[in-house]
Amino acid sequence: MGSPFFGLDIGASALRTAQQLLDTAAHNVANANTPGYSRQAVTVVESPPYSLPAFNRTGMPGQIGSGVTVAAITRVRDSFLDLQVQVQAGLKGDWDTRQQQLAKIEAIFPEPSDAGLGGTISKYWNAWQDLAADPTSAAARAALTEQAASLAGEINRDSGQLGMVSAGIDSLVDDQVATANSLATQIASLNGQIMMVTGTGGHANDLMDQREQLLEKLTAIVPATVTARQDGSVTVLVGGTDLISNISTRQLITQKDASGRIVPAWADGSAVALQSGQLKALLSVRDGDLASYQSQLDSLAQGIADATNAIQARGFGATGAAGQPLFTYRPDSVAATLAVNQAVAADPRLVATSASSDTPGDGSVAGLMADLRNAWSYAAGVPGTDVVSGSDLTTNGTARLMTITAGKAAGQTWTFSGSGSSLTLTGADGSTQTITVADMAAGATQTLNFDQLGIELTISSTANTKAGADLVADLTGAGHNTLVTASLFAVPQTTSDFYAGLVGKIGTASSQAQEIAQNQQLVVDQLNQRVEQTSGVSLDEEATDMLRFQHAYQAAARVITIMDEMLNTLINNTGLVGR
Amino acid sequence: MRVTQGMIFDSTNRSLSTTAAAVQSASEKVSSTKQLNRPSDNPADVRAAVQLRDALSELNQFQRNIDAATTKADAMDGALASAGDLIQRANELAIAGGDGSLNETDRQAMVQEVSQLIEAMAQDAGTKVGDAYVFSGFQVNKAPYVVTAPGTVGTYQGDHGVAVARIGPGATVQTSISGDAAFQAAFDALSQLKADLDSGDVVQPGTITKIQAALDSNLTARAQVGARANRLEQAKTSQGSLVTSNQGLLSQLEDADIASAITELTKRQTTYQATLAVTAKVMQTSLIDYLR
Numbered sequence: 001m002g003s004p005f006f007g008l009d010i011g012a013s014a015l016r017t018a019q020q021l022l023d024t025a026a027h028n029v030a031n032a033n034t035p036g037y038s039r040q041a042v043t044v045v046e047s048p049p050y051s052l053p054a055f056n057r058t059g060m061p062g063q064i065g066s067g068v069t070v071a072a073i074t075r076v077r078d079s080f081l082d083l084q085v086q087v088q089a090g091l092k093g094d095w096d097t098r099q100q101q102l103a104k105i106e107a108i109f110p111e112p113s114d115a116g117l118g119g120t121i122s123k124y125w126n127a128w129q130d131l132a133a134d135p136t137s138a139a140a141r142a143a144l145t146e147q148a149a150s151l152a153g154e155i156n157r158d159s160g161q162l163g164m165v166s167a168g169i170d171s172l173v174d175d176q177v178a179t180a181n182s183l184a185t186q187i188a189s190l191n192g193q194i195m196m197v198t199g200t201g202g203h204a205n206d207l208m209d210q211r212e213q214l215l216e217k218l219t220a221i222v223p224a225t226v227t228a229r230q231d232g233s234v235t236v237l238v239g240g241t242d243l244i245s246n247i248s249t250r251q252l253i254t255q256k257d258a259s260g261r262i263v264p265a266w267a268d269g270s271a272v273a274l275q276s277g278q279l280k281a282l283l284s285v286r287d288g289d290l291a292s293y294q295s296q297l298d299s300l301a302q303g304i305a306d307a308t309n310a311i312q313a314r315g316f317g318a319t320g321a322a323g324q325p326l327f328t329y330r331p332d333s334v335a336a337t338l339a340v341n342q343a344v345a346a347d348p349r350l351v352a353t354s355a356s357s358d359t360p361g362d363g364s365v366a367g368l369m370a371d372l373r374n375a376w377s378y379a380a381g382v383p384g385t386d387v388v389s390g391s392d393l394t395t396n397g398t399a400r401l402m403t404i405t406a407g408k409a410a411g412q413t414w415t416f417s418g419s420g421s422s423l424t425l426t427g428a429d430g431s432t433q434t435i436t437v438a439d440m441a442a443g444a445t446q447t448l449n450f451d452q453l454g455i456e457l458t459i460s461s462t463a464n465t466k467a468g469a470d471l472v473a474d475l476t477g478a479g480h481n482t483l484v485t486a487s488l489f490a491v492p493q494t495t496s497d498f499y500a501g502l503v504g505k506i507g508t509a510s511s512q513a514q515e516i517a518q519n520q521q522l523v524v525d526q527l528n529q530r531v532e533q534t535s536g537v538s539l540d541e542e543a544t545d546m547l548r549f550q551h552a553y554q555a556a557a558r559v560i561t562i563m564d565e566m567l568n569t570l571i572n573n574t575g576l577v578g579r
Numbered sequence: 580m581r582v583t584q585g586m587i588f589d590s591t592n593r594s595l596s597t598t599a600a601a602v603q604s605a606s607e608k609v610s611s612t613k614q615l616n617r618p619s620d621n622p623a624d625v626r627a628a629v630q631l632r633d634a635l636s637e638l639n640q641f642q643r644n645i646d647a648a649t650t651k652a653d654a655m656d657g658a659l660a661s662a663g664d665l666i667q668r669a670n671e672l673a674i675a676g677g678d679g680s681l682n683e684t685d686r687q688a689m690v691q692e693v694s695q696l697i698e699a700m701a702q703d704a705g706t707k708v709g710d711a712y713v714f715s716g717f718q719v720n721k722a723p724y725v726v727t728a729p730g731t732v733g734t735y736q737g738d739h740g741v742a743v744a745r746i747g748p749g750a751t752v753q754t755s756i757s758g759d760a761a762f763q764a765a766f767d768a769l770s771q772l773k774a775d776l777d778s779g780d781v782v783q784p785g786t787i788t789k790i791q792a793a794l795d796s797n798l799t800a801r802a803q804v805g806a807r808a809n810r811l812e813q814a815k816t817s818q819g820s821l822v823t824s825n826q827g828l829l830s831q832l833e834d835a836d837i838a839s840a841i842t843e844l845t846k847r848q849t850t851y852q853a854t855l856a857v858t859a860k861v862m863q864t865s866l867i868d869y870l871r
Contacts, residue, residue: 032584106618112628112833122636129640133647133744136711136719354717361711361719361755362740370745373637496633504626507618514619525593529586536583540866547870 004570006064007563013067014556017044020070021549028537036213038075038535040205045071075205078534079228082212085527086219086226090276092520093220097281099513101169105285105293106510108161111503118499120154121304123147125373125495131353132370135363141318141348145340148308148326152338155301159335162294169286170262176221176279177252177264183218184236184249187211191233192247198232208232222252223276239273241266261287289509296502298334303488304495305329305338307378308369315352315365323352323365376492416475421468423475425450437468437475446471584865591858598851605844614835628832631825638822641747645815648744648754651708652808658706658714659761659801665696665703666765666797670790673772677782686776693773694730697766701725701732704762714758716740723758724766730773732766735759746814752807761800765793 024042031037049063110116127147131140190211197204211234218224218236225237236244243250251267264272264279274280305327312323326344330337344350354362372378417424424434433452440446466474489498608614618625672689675681681689701724704714711719717740724732735758742755768789775782 103619109618111618112615112625112632114632116629118629118632119636122633126636126640126643129644129745133644134709134711137709356717359717359738359740361715361717361742363742367743367745373633374748496630500626500629500633503618503629504622507620507622507625510617511619511622525589528589532583532586532589533581536581536585538581538583541583543866543870 004567006066007566008560010065010067011556011560011563013047013069014559015553017068017070018549018553018556020073022546022553024073025542025545025549029539029542032537032539032542036209036216037537038077038205038209038212039537040073040075042073043071044068072203073205074203075208076535077208077212078531081527081531081534082215083226085216085524085531086224088520088524088527089216089220090223092517092524093278094276094281095513095517095520097278098285099510099517101165101282101285102289102506102510102513104165104168105162105290106506108158108165109503109506116503117154117158118496118503120147120151121495121499124151124304125370128366128370128372131351132363132366135353135366136318136360138348141351141353144351145326145345145348149340149345151304152301152327152340155297155335155338159294159297159301159333162290162297163336166286166290166294169282169290173262173264173279173282174254176282177254180218180221180243180279181249181251183214183221184244184251187214187218187234187236188244188247188249190214191244194232195246204232219277221278222272223274223280239275241272293502293506294335296498296505299489300495300498300502301329301335301338303498304372305334307372307375307488310378311365311368311372312352314355314368316354316357316359317352318349318360319347320357321350322357324350326351372488373496374494376488376494378488418472418476421472423448423472437471439465439467440471441465587861591854591861594854595851595858598847598854601847602844602851605840605847608835608840609837609844612835612837612840613833614840615833624832628829631829631832635822635825635829637748638818638825641745641818642815642822644744645746645811645818648746648752649808649811649815651713651754652804652811654706654708655713655756656801656804656808658703659797659804662700662703662762662765663794663797663801665700666768666790666794669693669696669769669772670787670794672776673782673787673790676772676776677787683779686779690730690773690776693769693776697730697732697769697773698726700762700765700769704758712737714756714761716755716757717742724762731770735763744811746811747818750814752810752814754807756800756803761796764789764796768793 021042021044024040028039045068047066047069049065051063111118113119124147127140127144131137131144134140190207194204194207194211197207215224215226215234215236219226222238222243224243227235227237229235233246234244235242235246241250243252252264252272253267253269254262255265255269257263263283264274266272274283308327309325312326315323317323324344325341328337328339328341351366353364353366354360355364356362368378415426417426418434421437422434423437424432426432431452433450435448435450437448438446488495493501607616615621615625615628672693676686676689701722704724705722706713712722713719715721715723715737718737721736723735723737725736727733737758739757740755741753743751744754746752768786771786771789772782775786
């Protein structure tokens with residue numbers, strides 16, 4: 001038989017347990033909106049029963065229940081989901097960052113509109129057309145140099161803005177590395193606290209929630225492999241190297257690489273392997289996309305500048321002076337340093353428009369400039385301006401090389417030879433084609449089409465009729481018999497194609513990043529929903545629980561009251577017989 | 580499935596921001612009237628639009644070139660017509676002076692008139708568009724013929740430079756006629772006439788032939804200019820229709836279909852409002868509301 005006070009103890013244990021249940025429900029309600037919080041559950045078990053010591057147990061129950069006790073308070077969490085969240089957070093961080101940076105780049109090229117570089121390039125070619133139509137107009141000359149300056153300015157500005165995005169990324173890399181270090185330090189410190197609690201058999205629920213949150217932030221920045229250990233700590237590997245192990249961290253630093261770019265590294269200077277995450281996205285936008293756009297902008301600037309300067313060198317300005325380069329640039333950073341030659345800007349009469357020094361009304365060189373708009377390549381080094389021998393110049397008028405369209409034949413030196421009216425063009429690689437040159441009337445033009453070589457020349461005769469044989473003699477005469485072709489761009493295409501291609505590439509990269517970032521957002525949302533489904537606090541649930549636990553508490557109190565009344569009867573109303 | 584308040588809040592937030600973003604992008608389309616507002620809107624179309632814009636800009640430039648060439652052709656035509664009249668007058672004088680019945684005074688008066696004709700013709704040859712002499716070849720800063728003494732002009736000062744105008748992709752039209760081709764024969768004929776009259780002789784039949792030849796070469800030059808003007812006009816018309824069709828193409832690429840854009844906007848606004856209304860309803864209810 002047990003003690004009459006035993007029931008009081010049982011009632012007390014029920015009170016304590018109900019209290020704990022209510023407290024936990026309160027904690028859950030209080031943290032319903034705390035980010036990263038997982039609801040906590042109380043594991044309630046019966047207290048260990050005990051057996052009454054007796055020699056034999058006839059008529060006695062074997063074991064007596066001793067009430068209830070709280071075994072543990074644990075968080076409701078699916079650690080498999082946590083791993084998935086960490087992986088997906090890295091991918092989301094990657095594409096989010098990529099999309100943000102590409103949107104900045106995209107804003108530099110506001111196409112299609114009149115405000116973009118495309119419109120400026122068009123206006124530059126148009127200015128040459130105006131000048132070709134009226135080479136003596138001082139206004140057209142001034143407009144041309146202005147337009148050239150605004151083209152150079154626009155390219156400088158675009159290049160500068162690309163540079164600013166790149167510099168912005170450099171400082172973001174610094175920030176991200178600092179954040180990653182700080183997160184790592186916090187996680188390591190939480191590791192220590194959790195290990196202490198775990199070591200004493202407890203559950204560090206709230207600390208683990210905090211750590212989960214920090215891990216999610218960390219994996220968004222660097223691709224971290226998180227492994228949970230028996231002692232409650234987590235080991236975090238980045239690219240196979242441990243960033244966090246127990247309570248110690250390995251610090252990340254930033255350093256400049258050979259080309260002066262800020263890159264992350266381990267404290268000992270070794271490289272960090274990054275497969276995903278914001279940091280990787282920043283580096284890949286800067287060193288991949290941005291660097292490629294910058295170099296294409298350089299190519300665009302150089303293509304226009306070189307072609308312009310080469311053709312300018314073949315002509316003469318309004319003062320009769322030989323053509324000067326219209327553009328200057330530093331070869332190591334063309335787009336950033338492209339400028340109009342100061343001498344020409346100060347005196348637009350120096351812009352070469354004529355094929356000879358004494359023909360102010362001749363706009364043929366300005367016309368060649370205008371024709372560059374649709375050209376893949378240009379004749380870079382025709383020795384002499386005219387394809388005639390000197391004695392013809394005065395008596396016979398001149399035959400002049402007007403345009404050259406050299407598709408695949410760019411960047412080579414070609415030699416003319418021939419006899420009679422048949423003309424042969426031979427390339428450095430031995431490829432050759434012979435065509436027949438027709439007689440030409442005064443003022444007529446003729447296209448010499450070396451279609452097998454991909455070269456087309458247009459020549460014109462200014463005044464007098466020239467026989468085909470004369471033209472061949474002119475073209476093969478000493479000093480005139482070679483032709484060097486240069487391509488505007490590495491892949492033969494027009495300026496407009498090249499620029500449109502650049503804009504297209506930027507647009508494609510940006511729209512792809514937007515789409516994937518959006519999809520990744522959906523994946524992460526789904527995962528978060530599933531985490532929330534398991535670990536989120538449901539107020540309805542907690543309210544129901546609270547009702548239940550409140551009743552339990554009331555019942556336990558009632559039990560104590562009954563015990564009290566029982567003892568009262570025993571103590572105050574017993575043994576009073578006959579009083 | 581377990582549903583928590585957090586889930587409801589999150590998913591509501593998400594759908595609110597998604598629908599708000601949809602409203603924003605639809606309203607951007609309506610207010611800018613463009614469906615291509617940045618390269619990523621449709622990279623392939625933007626690429627085509629950038630190229631088309633350059634092509635359009637060039638076509639518009641061709642129109643400018645055609646206008647400039649037309650101005651020049653008109654000026655040339657005017658000068659040549661006026662020169663034609665002068666030669667015609669010279670022809671009449673030659674016929675009148677050819678019968679030998681004139682007295683010295685009349686003859687000198689005619690000499691005077693021919694001198695005037697020559698100087699007037701030099702003026703016609705010196706027609707300018709802007710600052711440029713149109714009949715001097717490339718020597719546009721030199722008058723083609725300078726009056727050296729009353730009724731006498733010097734030699735042709737220009738050259739035979741051929742100026743061309745770019746009037747279409749790969750298409751050019753010659754815009755110049757050298758002064759000696761248009762006027763030399765006339766000056767020669769008129770000088771001869773003046774010399775004939777001055778010497779007191781009858782006007783030689785050869786002189787009349789020369790005047791006729793001058794008239795012919797004047798007509799040839801005018802016919803040339805007229806043919807060019809025709810070509811310019813044709814080019815202008817065909818370029819004009821090219822501009823129109825290219826603009827249509829560009830508009831198809833770039834411009835939003837306003838009617839459908841507005842419909843889309845309304846649709847998305849309705850969705851947005853519905854989401855808001857549902858949110859307001861769902862958010863209100865919880866067990867807490869029913870407990871006392």
